[in-house]
Amino acid sequence: MSDVLRMERMPHIWCPGCGIGSEVNSFAEAVKRSGIDPKKLVVVSGIGCTGRVAGYVNFDSIHTTHGRAIPVATGVKLANPDLTVVVFSGEGDLTGIGGNHLIHAARRNMDLVVICNNNFTYGMTGGQVTPTTPNSAIASTTPYGNYEYPFSLPFLVDAAGATYIARWTSMHSRNVTQSIEEALLRKGFSFIEVISPCTTLYLRRNRLGDGVDMLQHYQENSILKHGCDTRETAIDYQGKIVVGKFVDKNKPTYLEGVDKCCVKLVGDDYQLYGKTIPEREAEEKAEKERIAARRAAMAATEAQGEEAVPAKPRKALAAKVKKAPAKAPKKAAAAPKAAKKAAVKPVKKTAAKAPAKKVAAKAVKKAAPKAVKKAAPKATVKTKAMAKAAPKKTRK
Amino acid sequence: MKTKLSGVSEQANVRSSGRYAGTKTVTADPKGVDSGPHFMDGDHAIAEGALAAGCRFFAGYPITPSTEAAERFAERAPEVGALFIQMEDELASIAALIGAAWGGQKCMTVTCGPGFSLMTENLGLACMTETPMVIANVQRGGPSTGLPTLTAQQDMMQARYGPHGDNAIIALCPDSPQECFDLTVEAFNLSEFYRVPVIILTDETVGHMHEKVVIPPADQIQVVPRNNYSGPKEDCRPYKFDSQGGHPMVRAGDGYNFHITGLTHNEKGYPVMTADQNKIVVTHLMEKINGNADMIIRLDEDQIDGAEVVVVSYGITSRIAVKAIQDARKEGIKVGSLRMITIWPFCEKRIREISSKVKAIVVPEINYGQMVLEVERNAGGRCKVISVNHCGGAVHDPEVILDAIRKAIQ
Numbered sequence: 001m002s003d004v005l006r007m008e009r010m011p012h013i014w015c016p017g018c019g020i021g022s023e024v025n026s027f028a029e030a031v032k033r034s035g036i037d038p039k040k041l042v043v044v045s046g047i048g049c050t051g052r053v054a055g056y057v058n059f060d061s062i063h064t065t066h067g068r069a070i071p072v073a074t075g076v077k078l079a080n081p082d083l084t085v086v087v088f089s090g091e092g093d094l095t096g097i098g099g100n101h102l103i104h105a106a107r108r109n110m111d112l113v114v115i116c117n118n119n120f121t122y123g124m125t126g127g128q129v130t131p132t133t134p135n136s137a138i139a140s141t142t143p144y145g146n147y148e149y150p151f152s153l154p155f156l157v158d159a160a161g162a163t164y165i166a167r168w169t170s171m172h173s174r175n176v177t178q179s180i181e182e183a184l185l186r187k188g189f190s191f192i193e194v195i196s197p198c199t200t201l202y203l204r205r206n207r208l209g210d211g212v213d214m215l216q217h218y219q220e221n222s223i224l225k226h227g228c229d230t231r232e233t234a235i236d237y238q239g240k241i242v243v244g245k246f247v248d249k250n251k252p253t254y255l256e257g258v259d260k261c262c263v264k265l266v267g268d269d270y271q272l273y274g275k276t277i278p279e280r281e282a283e284e285k286a287e288k289e290r291i292a293a294r295r296a297a298m299a300a301t302e303a304q305g306e307e308a309v310p311a312k313p314r315k316a317l318a319a320k321v322k323k324a325p326a327k328a329p330k331k332a333a334a335a336p337k338a339a340k341k342a343a344v345k346p347v348k349k350t351a352a353k354a355p356a357k358k359v360a361a362k363a364v365k366k367a368a369p370k371a372v373k374k375a376a377p378k379a380t381v382k383t384k385a386m387a388k389a390a391p392k393k394t395r396k
Numbered sequence: 397m398k399t400k401l402s403g404v405s406e407q408a409n410v411r412s413s414g415r416y417a418g419t420k421t422v423t424a425d426p427k428g429v430d431s432g433p434h435f436m437d438g439d440h441a442i443a444e445g446a447l448a449a450g451c452r453f454f455a456g457y458p459i460t461p462s463t464e465a466a467e468r469f470a471e472r473a474p475e476v477g478a479l480f481i482q483m484e485d486e487l488a489s490i491a492a493l494i495g496a497a498w499g500g501q502k503c504m505t506v507t508c509g510p511g512f513s514l515m516t517e518n519l520g521l522a523c524m525t526e527t528p529m530v531i532a533n534v535q536r537g538g539p540s541t542g543l544p545t546l547t548a549q550q551d552m553m554q555a556r557y558g559p560h561g562d563n564a565i566i567a568l569c570p571d572s573p574q575e576c577f578d579l580t581v582e583a584f585n586l587s588e589f590y591r592v593p594v595i596i597l598t599d600e601t602v603g604h605m606h607e608k609v610v611i612p613p614a615d616q617i618q619v620v621p622r623n624n625y626s627g628p629k630e631d632c633r634p635y636k637f638d639s640q641g642g643h644p645m646v647r648a649g650d651g652y653n654f655h656i657t658g659l660t661h662n663e664k665g666y667p668v669m670t671a672d673q674n675k676i677v678v679t680h681l682m683e684k685i686n687g688n689a690d691m692i693i694r695l696d697e698d699q700i701d702g703a704e705v706v707v708v709s710y711g712i713t714s715r716i717a718v719k720a721i722q723d724a725r726k727e728g729i730k731v732g733s734l735r736m737i738t739i740w741p742f743c744e745k746r747i748r749e750i751s752s753k754v755k756a757i758v759v760p761e762i763n764y765g766q767m768v769l770e771v772e773r774n775a776g777g778r779c780k781v782i783s784v785n786h787c788g789g790a791v792h793d794p795e796v797i798l799d800a801i802r803k804a805i806q
Contacts, residue, residue, distance in 0.1 A: 006655070009666060039651040044495070055655060055667060060648040062498060063657035063667075064491065065521050071455075071488035075495025075503075076648055078479055079453055083499065083649050101491075104484040254481075262474040271477040273452055273501070 017211025019196025
């Protein structure tokens, strides 16, 4: 992890039991696993506890004003489309003061990855109510209980036009990793919400115990529903939390729209910042190949490691994430109770499923490097297609 | 590169020596330069000036009377290979500029008072992170929504003191569409060199006034190119707190893993929130501009030597003042003119010099009296300072300024 973090800035400011640390961990892991060039990664944060992420990650990073991380990130991305731009901030920052920017970036399908730490509280300023604080929850500015109604963020960004939406809790760190990895490798506006405990303020004020108690709560109350209709993702006070990948669809990004329009107008000579579309496409293709090569190399090293240490829980959970999309939505549509069981069960089940996955993985790794390159994108395409089909079913 | 004001300015007192010391200027990229004579308004000239200066990113939000500049840029962007984006509001527009600047592009936005009020938030961040950008404020009457389609010079102090905390910016005041073009190029050069937001403080009259604008050939336009750091990673510092300009930017994607923040920081960009560090940072930000004021400031002076009265003006008001000055001279009054092309940093030294030699300084402006406060402060009681204020909505009647000149010598 030390290569991904600015170790000279440690220790960090986050409290014991806070979920942000594990999210940063997941993020760092996802960056490594994605195979993207870390030099081309820019992390932008707003203000608040989560806003400090930009200051700890060892990438080009910008710590902006309150709520403005998304427009700053938009500027970075549009100034240099080669960059992968991640916004890492809290729900107060992104959906309160920055709510307008969030919906407009989603509407434009701006090519950004937005990771939203949702802890139902303004932590840095002492635990005030936020746009997602569940009704009746106590905050320092709602000392007698919150009488407002919260945003359901997946529903909000879905309505606004986001093309990738996932929600997990800080208990699902491997799924968070998986989602961030997927988001880093895709184009368009990706929104990943992570429900996380604020031990010092939200949990203490609401007498909900400590971080471990909250993880237990997440464990018991998370309902895995890949492809779930985002209208059904609202969170009540200490209620059930629908998690999963809800949306994953293709739509032209903002820059693709610009290109399409301008090439019609100017012709094939059209350049953005001195580069024609074919030139940019060639660069993008070359970068994709480099990413694939890095992923193949990583897979090869991992395979070697696996032979020495057989049982790796990470593999097991990754398998769970990939297999779940096909099954979960059907169950969710048919019988919510069954889905609830499914949410808890896969954690245990995956241990049994893992060997089969491993065999498959090994088979891929044994094949020629070129085949591996091709295999990796195919796998993601498959899950995308599944997720794409799923929402239709549930919405009907 | 300079407009001639008939009757007033024979030559501009341009102190350009050493202005961009240590930085090589290059000729403009011909792709952005629409050379030749044009008939265009000030807003359009601003957009053309930006393109000529190498600006390739524009984020804006429509607001009268500045919108035409955004429209011009949007229209020209595809052929020049630039990008225009209309953001959701002014907060986002200037935020996008900060991102774009660190992403490697020269960038600008245009707005007027209500939009500028929103922009002051990230104008502060841009000052703090020493981010080069150009913001044109085509002023209209205020306060609040005020007079959307009518002129004013009411945002002079806001431009300087809008953002909270101590910081310094550069602001230029064009008085014609030609100067809108010239000064936009200049604004980018200053912005790149000093790594500071530069504000073009024009007004509705100049913004909407159509005049002849001659855009010179690209090889006659000198621009300060973006200076990106390219040295070893361990020596990379986004900042250097030495109260000077000319320091390189660090570009996202170049592998330096820079960090910038609005928090009080060290040269590495990392937060250091102490009183001592705040002193270092604030002193640097202020002195970078104020300490180099002599190199930054451009003034257009006429017949100040031997004058009894000097009219200190800026922007569109200086063109109204021409008539009053001419008439006063016909009456035998020795009147000099000082037109402030650079309004911030303020020409403190020059006002001090003049105040000790003249009977009075007359300051006409389309506001309730803003820059006159700076003149009074620097005149320090050595001469009379007469404010000829005029609230928003229209330019002065030259007769009012003439009356003030007459009174000044009594």
